[in-house]
Amino acid sequence: MSEEKKFFTRMGDGSIVYMTEAEIKDDIRAGVMDAADRGKIAPLTEDEMNHIYDIVTMPGGIVGVDPKDAIVTSNDSGSDKISTKCSIPVDRSINAMIHERVLGADSVDIGYSDYNYKTVKGVAKREAGVLKRALSYTTMPLFYGAMPNLGFYTKPDGPVDNWAVLLPEGKIKEAMAAQEEAVDHAVRDIVFVAEQMYDAGADGFMLDTSGAAGDADFLVSLKATELIKEKFPDMGVEIGMAGEFVLGMHGRLKYNDVRLAGLYPHQQVKLVEQAGASIFGAVVNTNCNMSFPWNIARVCTFIKACSEVATIPVHANAGMGVCAIPMCENLPADIVSRADKCLIEICKIDGL
Numbered sequence: 001m002s003e004e005k006k007f008f009t010r011m012g013d014g015s016i017v018y019m020t021e022a023e024i025k026d027d028i029r030a031g032v033m034d035a036a037d038r039g040k041i042a043p044l045t046e047d048e049m050n051h052i053y054d055i056v057t058m059p060g061g062i063v064g065v066d067p068k069d070a071i072v073t074s075n076d077s078g079s080d081k082i083s084t085k086c087s088i089p090v091d092r093s094i095n096a097m098i099h100e101r102v103l104g105a106d107s108v109d110i111g112y113s114d115y116n117y118k119t120v121k122g123v124a125k126r127e128a129g130v131l132k133r134a135l136s137y138t139t140m141p142l143f144y145g146a147m148p149n150l151g152f153y154t155k156p157d158g159p160v161d162n163w164a165v166l167l168p169e170g171k172i173k174e175a176m177a178a179q180e181e182a183v184d185h186a187v188r189d190i191v192f193v194a195e196q197m198y199d200a201g202a203d204g205f206m207l208d209t210s211g212a213a214g215d216a217d218f219l220v221s222l223k224a225t226e227l228i229k230e231k232f233p234d235m236g237v238e239i240g241m242a243g244e245f246v247l248g249m250h251g252r253l254k255y256n257d258v259r260l261a262g263l264y265p266h267q268q269v270k271l272v273e274q275a276g277a278s279i280f281g282a283v284v285n286t287n288c289n290m291s292f293p294w295n296i297a298r299v300c301t302f303i304k305a306c307s308e309v310a311t312i313p314v315h316a317n318a319g320m321g322v323c324a325i326p327m328c329e330n331l332p333a334d335i336v337s338r339a340d341k342c343l344i345e346i347c348k349i350d351g352l
Contacts, residue, residue: 014326031297145206214249240281
């Protein structure tokens with residue numbers, strides 16, 4: 001009796017694993033049901049789950065989509081990838097040209113090496129000069145981006161008390177007040193930087209890894225976007241999330257009467273729309289202990305629900321540790337291309 005055929009795939013940490021047809025299909029169904037249960041959303045159909053199976057087991061190292069289904073890309077801190085990932089010292093404006101003319105990127109984010117707005121505020125004029133130089137060399141849209149990174153506003157380096165210290169001490173009200181104060185500081189800094197970049201000619205503005213410090217962090221992005229669009233209505237704003245689920249570090253913060261804690265992508269996108277953002281960067285976290293079939297099925301369930309309710313473009317954040325991409329430094333093209341194909345063909349996303 002011949003041994004049952006096994007297919008090459010990977011775990012969420014990038015390690016290679018061989019799985020049978022039954023194992024892959026079981027993991028796909030389990031991933032779908034996990035997302036449906038957590039997000040209170042509809043599961044994928046049988047045809048969609050079978051389509052994921054077909055993509056997971058396709059022969060070849062890299063798979064692709066029909067040319068008519070190709071989509072655009074945006075990115076976070078894309079201007080430093082060659083220097084940081086490849087250890088090749090390249091100026092950011094040159095880096096942008098390489099992405100445009102060699103790698104075929106649709107846009108690039110010109111971001112500072114210390115990728116947060118509190119730091120950028122102090123060098124905003126100089127950063128605007130970097131952006132302006134890059135704009136003069138390229139044709140594609142250039143964003144300027146960084147993270148709200150609310151934790152940077154805590155003592156000893158920032159002006160407010162550290163809620164991560166206050167909460168374990170039982171100082172709940174003080175921790176909540178500190179987060180609310182930090183929100184105000186962060187919004188002012190972001191809007192200040194946006195003004196410098198708009199004056200330099202930025203095509204767009206990126207608020208990356210929103211919600212990394214919880215619901216107050218997400219609120220910063222929403223409030224800042226509102227003000228930026230009020231001041232500069234012709235500049236696009238992309239809000240990219242930090243995770244699939246908004247952590248309730250504060251727990252009571254609301255935006256337009258909607259509590260932020262506990263929101264999943266299909267709920268996050270509606271508030272992002274209300275704030276006036278142009279693109280929503282949806283995120284679903286990769287589970288390192290589970291297989292790629294489980295992860296991508298779970299991702300597609302969440303992202304499909306998000307795409308169905310969105311009225312602005314949805315760009316799935318397909319990078320290290322999110323949207324079924326393995327949590328490893330050098331991303332395996334076999335999995336990245338399969339994740340992208342699933343997101344495009346099943347979730348009907350607008351970009352990556």
